[in-house]
Amino acid sequence: MTQRVALVTGAMGGIGTAVCQELAKAGHKVVAAYHPQFDNKDEWLKEQAAAGFNDFVCVAGDVSSLEDCQKMVAEAEAAAGPVDILVNNAGITRDRMFAKMEKDQWDAVISTNLSSLFNMTKQVSAKMAERGWGRIINIASVNGVKGQAGQTNYSAAKAGVIGFSKALAAELAAKGVTVNVIAPGYIATKMVMAIKPEVLQTIVDGVPMKRLGKPEEMGAACVYLASENAGFMTGATLNINGGLYYQ
Ligand code: CAA
Ligand code: NAP
Numbered sequence: 001m002t003q004r005v006a007l008v009t010g011a012m013g014g015i016g017t018a019v020c021q022e023l024a025k026a027g028h029k030v031v032a033a034y035h036p037q038f039d040n041k042d043e044w045l046k047e048q049a050a051a052g053f054n055d056f057v058c059v060a061g062d063v064s065s066l067e068d069c070q071k072m073v074a075e076a077e078a079a080a081g082p083v084d085i086l087v088n089n090a091g092i093t094r095d096r097m098f099a100k101m102e103k104d105q106w107d108a109v110i111s112t113n114l115s116s117l118f119n120m121t122k123q124v125s126a127k128m129a130e131r132g133w134g135r136i137i138n139i140a141s142v143n144g145v146k147g148q149a150g151q152t153n154y155s156a157a158k159a160g161v162i163g164f165s166k167a168l169a170a171e172l173a174a175k176g177v178t179v180n181v182i183a184p185g186y187i188a189t190k191m192v193m194a195i196k197p198e199v200l201q202t203i204v205d206g207v208p209m210k211r212l213g214k215p216e217e218m219g220a221a222c223v224y225l226a227s228e229n230a231g232f233m234t235g236a237t238l239n240i241n242g243g244l245y246y247q
Contacts, residue, residue, distance in 0.1 A: 001026070001027050001227075001228070002228075003027050003028060003029060004028050004029070004084035004085050004135075004226065005028070005029045005031065005076070005080045005081050005082060005083050005084050005085070006023045006028045006029065006030050006031065006083075006084065006085035006086075006087065006226065007030075007031040007033055007059075007072075007073070007076050007083045007085070007086050007087070007120075007124075008020050008023070008030065008031070008032060008033060008087040008089055009033045009063050009087065009088055009089050009090035009116070009120060010033075010034075010035075010063075010089040010090030010091060011030075011031075011032030011033055011034050011056075011058075011089070012032065012034045012035075012038055012040070012041065012044045013089075013090075013189060013190070013191075014187065014188070014189025014190060014191065014215050015089060015139065015184070015187060015189055015215045015218045015219075016032070016087075016089045016090070017044075017048075017215065018214075018215030018216045018218060018219035019087055019089060019215075019218065019219045019222045020032050020048075020053070020056060020219075021048075021051070021053055021216070021219060022216060022219030022220055022222060022223050023085070023087075023219070023222060023223060023226065024053050024055065024056070025223075026223045026226070026227075028085065028226070029055070029057075029080050029081075030055070030056050030057070031056070031057045031058075031059060031076040031079070031080050031083070032056045032057065032058050032059075033058075033059050033060075033061060033063075033072050033076070033090070034058060034059075034060055035060070035061075035062060035063075035090070036060040036061060036062060036068075041058060041060075045058070057076065057079045057080050059071075059072040059075045059076050059079075060072070063088075063090045063112060063116035063119060063120060064111040064112045064115060064116055064119070065119065066118075066119045066122075068119075069116075069119040069120050069122070069123055070123060072120075072123075073120070073123035073124060082127060082131065083123075083124045083127075083128075084128065084131075084133060084134060084135065085134070085135040085136075085137070085226045086120060086121065086124050086134075086135070086136050086137070087137045087138075087139070087222055088116060088117050088120055088121065088136070088137070088138045088139060088161075089139045090112065090113075090116060091112060091113045091139065091191075092108065092109060092112045092113065092191075093109070093151070093154050093191060093194070094106075094108055094109050094153060094154075095150045095151055095154070095195075096150060097149070097150055098152045101152065101153065105153060106152075106153045108153075109153035109154050109157050110153065110156070110157050110160075113154065113157035113158065113161070114156075114157040114158075114160045114161060114164070117138060117161060117164050118164075121136060121168065124136075125168070125172065125177065128172075128175075128176075128177045129172055129175035129176070129177050131176075132175065132176040133176045133177070134172070134175075134176065134177035134178070135177070135178055135180075135225060135226045135230075136165075136168070136172075136177065136178070136179040136180070137180055137181075137182065137222055137225045137226065138161050138162075138164070138165050138179070138180070138181050138182075139161075139181075139182050139184065139218070140158040140159075140161040140162050140165075140181045140182070140183045140237065141154070141155075141158040141183055141184060142183055142184065142185045142186075142239065142241045142244055142245050143155050143158060144156075144157070144158020144159040144160075144161060144162060144183065145158075145159070145162070145183050145237070145239065145245060145247060146245045158183075161181060162181050162183070162237055165179045165180065165181045165235065165237075166179075166235045169234040169235030170235065172234075173234050173235075178225070178230065178231065178233060178234040179234055179235065180225045180230075180233060180234060180235070180236050180237070180238070181236070181237040181238065182218060182221050182222065182225070182237075182238050182240060183237050183238065183239050183240070183241070184213060184218050184240050184241065185207065185213055185239075185240065185241025185242050185244045185245075186200075186203055186204070186207065186212050186213065186241075186242075186244070187212060187213040187214070187215055187217075187218060188212040188213070188214060188215070189215060192212060206244065207241070207242045207243065207244050208242060208243030208244065209242035209243055210242075211242060212242075213240065213241070213242060217240060218240065221238050221240055225238070
């Protein structure tokens, strides 16, 4: 296989870590983009090294800042070369019923989960098109597909991720660059563990497979979407949710 350079945002979170590991196992050079306020970077790198992943390049920046994204991609290119695979994975929740939701909770989720796609993708998509090869993989959510009470902000942002991806896929289809979405169901990471236990139990009870997804199951899907064999797939959304919802 051809070794590619893959940049993953939110790389040190639950799904991000698994995506980095699976892409590295598939032979890619991985750039781990992390939030500058994350203060366990050295510990994370030690854990990765202990697991046999010694080769991650790290770049820090806030994905809701266009300036930070320009800086992160410039650093990634200097350290690893042009970015061939971009995984827009960084995300947050600020769950609240709409009646009680504050404007700052709306803005934080839209800027981190949706405007980040403009900020990051803008840095790499034209260059991918010039080189005639690229993979853009955006992490949405089952709750962007079906809507979830308590998540008007998050469901709107994640539905926006899907719309963005379909539109950009159409623009780049003839240029060798694919744009696809993974819409995970409930996955065992700290984002889900923040849900009140009794609410989470009800959610898991409603999943036909009666379990949370594993981060590595999302990583494996990324490896597929990044592969040569996925070259005919674009504008698609992979729903990986234990049977919770079908489109
Ligand atoms: N549908 C409709 N109404 C609901 C509801 C539901 N699923 N859940 C609660 N309500 C109603 C309640 O009946 C209540 O109504 P009344 O005021 O008339 O009695 C009202 O909403 C308030 O409910 P709560 O007491 O539960 O409100 P709260 O402020 O304690 O909690 C919440 C609100 C934080 C949103 C909580 O309900 C919650 O955590 N819900 C789960 C949301 C969720 O699934 N988040 C996913 C996070 S992980 C993630 O996002 C990853 C991913 O992509 C899958
Ligand atoms: P996570 O463990 O909380 O990871 C999220 C990562 O994003 C963290 O590393 C976080 O860094 C980073 N991040 C947050 N805000 C950022 C910002 N402004 N700039 C840069 N990085 C930022 O959650 P996860 O479950 O792995 O989520 C990864 C993605 O999957 C998210 O987009 C999420 O919406 C999506 N998703 C998750 C689930 C699920 O059930 N877990 C389901 C569907 C979709 P800090 O921790 O340092 O802030």
